[in-house]
Amino acid sequence: MERLDAVYLVTTPFQIMSAISLAVNRKERADLYIDVQFAGVEELAERIRARQIFDRVHILDKVRAIDEIRSAGNTAKRYRKMLYWYRHVDEAAAEILLPDREYRILYATHYIIPASLLMLYISKHDLRTKAYFFDDGESSYHLEKFYNSSRGDRMAKKMVLKTKKDRKAKRLYVYSPEVFRKTMAQCPIPVYQLPRFSENKTVQEHLSAIFDVTPEKGIRESMVILDARKGDILSPEDWKRLEELYERMAEELGPENVIIKRHPRDEKNENPKITEYEHQTMPFELICLASSMNKKTLVALHSTATYNPKLLFDQEPRILLLHHLFHRKGWDDAESDQFYGLIRDTYRDPGRVVIPETEEELFRVLAEIRKEQETPDPAAEGER
Numbered sequence: 001m002e003r004l005d006a007v008y009l010v011t012t013p014f015q016i017m018s019a020i021s022l023a024v025n026r027k028e029r030a031d032l033y034i035d036v037q038f039a040g041v042e043e044l045a046e047r048i049r050a051r052q053i054f055d056r057v058h059i060l061d062k063v064r065a066i067d068e069i070r071s072a073g074n075t076a077k078r079y080r081k082m083l084y085w086y087r088h089v090d091e092a093a094a095e096i097l098l099p100d101r102e103y104r105i106l107y108a109t110h111y112i113i114p115a116s117l118l119m120l121y122i123s124k125h126d127l128r129t130k131a132y133f134f135d136d137g138e139s140s141y142h143l144e145k146f147y148n149s150s151r152g153d154r155m156a157k158k159m160v161l162k163t164k165k166d167r168k169a170k171r172l173y174v175y176s177p178e179v180f181r182k183t184m185a186q187c188p189i190p191v192y193q194l195p196r197f198s199e200n201k202t203v204q205e206h207l208s209a210i211f212d213v214t215p216e217k218g219i220r221e222s223m224v225i226l227d228a229r230k231g232d233i234l235s236p237e238d239w240k241r242l243e244e245l246y247e248r249m250a251e252e253l254g255p256e257n258v259i260i261k262r263h264p265r266d267e268k269n270e271n272p273k274i275t276e277y278e279h280q281t282m283p284f285e286l287i288c289l290a291s292s293m294n295k296k297t298l299v300a301l302h303s304t305a306t307y308n309p310k311l312l313f314d315q316e317p318r319i320l321l322l323h324h325l326f327h328r329k330g331w332d333d334a335e336s337d338q339f340y341g342l343i344r345d346t347y348r349d350p351g352r353v354v355i356p357e358t359e360e361e362l363f364r365v366l367a368e369i370r371k372e373q374e375t376p377d378p379a380a381e382g383e384r
Contacts, residue, residue: 033060
């Protein structure tokens with residue numbers, strides 16, 4: 001049995017980027033396991049293998065335990081399916097883990113399905129593996145699920161483990177420990193700095209090669225709309241109203257100055273009234289490698305991508321957040337406001353982070369931006 005430093009469990013391109021940053025900076029001999037939840041996984045895995053960052057890159061495709069739990073439907077059905085696989089966790093682990101491999105550390109962003117199964121397997125067999133969790137965006141800063149599993153999950157594990165102790169995460173890695181300690185002051189787990197992409201040239205070179213980042217994929221428009229992932233977070237009427245609001249914003253600033261980037265996991269949604277960013281699946285954080293965001297305005301209902309230019313690259317785009325103009329199902333505006341208020345406090349000019357209360361306020365801000373566009377700053381030319 002070969003013992004490696006670590007295994008990283010990831011489900012999104014952004015998580016892959018963070019895993020690369022951690023593995024390179026910590027100089028670990030590690031494997032990468034990708035749980036298939038986005039298009040183009042096979043090609044991306046080949047690009048990662050070519051960089052020789054990880055010992056092996058393993059795609060978790062057609063793993064019965066993961067697929068059955070994920071497709072179980074409502075909460076009650078999902079709980080029953082989770083309990084079934086907890087009782088058969090050895091079988092589930094055999095499907096997930098590469099043979100003849102042991103790991104000193106298991107990294108995940110939270111209790112994602114493969115992480116929950118493997119952490120139970122580790123607890124059941126008293127393996128010498130620690131669990132560390134790492135940043136997965138805004139929810140990591142105000143949802144307890146980042147470091148603590150649900151009550152139902154804990155009860156299910158207790159039924160399986162009986163007298164044995166359920167393993168918990170021993171460390172948390174986030175891009176802003178300062179913000180995390182303010183929003184999650186009750187968290188008992190030690191928090192560490194997750195290495196920023198901007199601080200390691202090797203990491204930047206890996207990311208540029210893996211995701212094919214070129215200067216041509218940069219953004220020249222002054223306003224970037226970061227569309228939210230479609231789903232039941234908004235009513236159908238509000239999704240339509242949001243798209244119409246985008247159109248009016250583009251009309252206000254001039255269509256040539258506005259571009260929209262759809263969510264990587266959504267289907268392409270052409271709108272003839274707004275320029276669509278061609279490389280939809282490219283993580284926005286990597287576009288920041290190709291073009292600085294300092295002189296741009298980022299617009300979103302809500303999006304991790306709006307504040308990551310600051311956390312990852314110390315770039316300070318103007319941010320316009322639209323969540324007060326819509327009712328978001330399952331989201332707490334007060335928590336979002338607290339989080340973005342703390343992001344605002346890290347800005348050298350806090351006035352660049354704006355949460356309009358009304359459409360009238362939003363369009364007053366847009367009028368100010370249009371006025372700035374009409375009197376361009378020569379110093380900005382090099383940053384476009």
